[in-house]
Amino acid sequence: MLENCQNARERWGGVSELIDRWLKERQELLVHYCALSGETDREDVQALQPKFVRLCEVLMDYVSAGHFEVYEQLIQEAREFNDGGLELAARVYPQIEKTTEVALNFNDRLDGGALSGEDTEQLFGELSRLGEALENRFEMEDVLIDQLHNAHASKLESV
Template identity: 35%
Template sequence: MLVTLDKIRQQVAGKHPVIDAWLDVRRNLLVEYMQLAGLMPPYRKTLPTKEELSDFCDRLVDYVSAGHFEIYEILIAAYEKAEGRHLTLTNRLIDRIQDTTESILDFNERYGDGCDDEMPELEADLSQLGLTLEERFKFEDKLVLVLNVLSEEEQAAAAETR
């Protein structure tokens, strides 16, 4: 997921500062997830603490909220400005992203506000969350790449009118 994210960041770097910042937040969230799940050094031998889980959930919900209430609105406005080109695709992608939002909010509900001392399903839930995030990021990347295409089309049209 980090390699894919880095490729997307290279393709769109500097074109949309808000998108750049959002992708940076995603990268930090992804690294935190991988550390929490014990997928990168230092490899975790114990379950994360309630506080670690709660902090992660806060950042996870912030990321999801920024997508829904800021980033997707920017993307939709750009598509509408482009006279609706790619708007149908955008709406389908946002619907698919919404499906992942439900799973993410379920994880937050379970672990975000502190939880029982024993968390017997945490490893399975973290694994499922990883799959959900991977799916979500794939759809978000498509949205960002479509915006990149629109920007390139707009630049080409502007160059033709000169």
């Protein structure tokens, strides 16, 4: 029994570190998003393009880490604890998927190479929609973290 408790702590303790690292990536994403959305000189396409590209890099890293690392671990944890978390994930995950589509579409707009002034104006419009999608995504991710991981932390500590 003691061995099972240690295994559980080792297994799910790593999830906390994964989530912490991912939330730092979220913070970096927000910094890049806010810096770009606050740009006042939207005419200087040469200066804006690298900022859009960097935002997309951080955005894709964040989205990928969520889908291929964090959500996977949260769902595994929900299976292990079998306390209703899988049902929550089944309801929330499709909504997160919708925000992923918005992020992917935004990223795809920059794959075409150099931007023109017209492209830039359209991207700022899409940037606003991306911000709304990210806000929704962060709320849903926070629910998943709270319900699928934080709820189990006290169970692990008491073991």
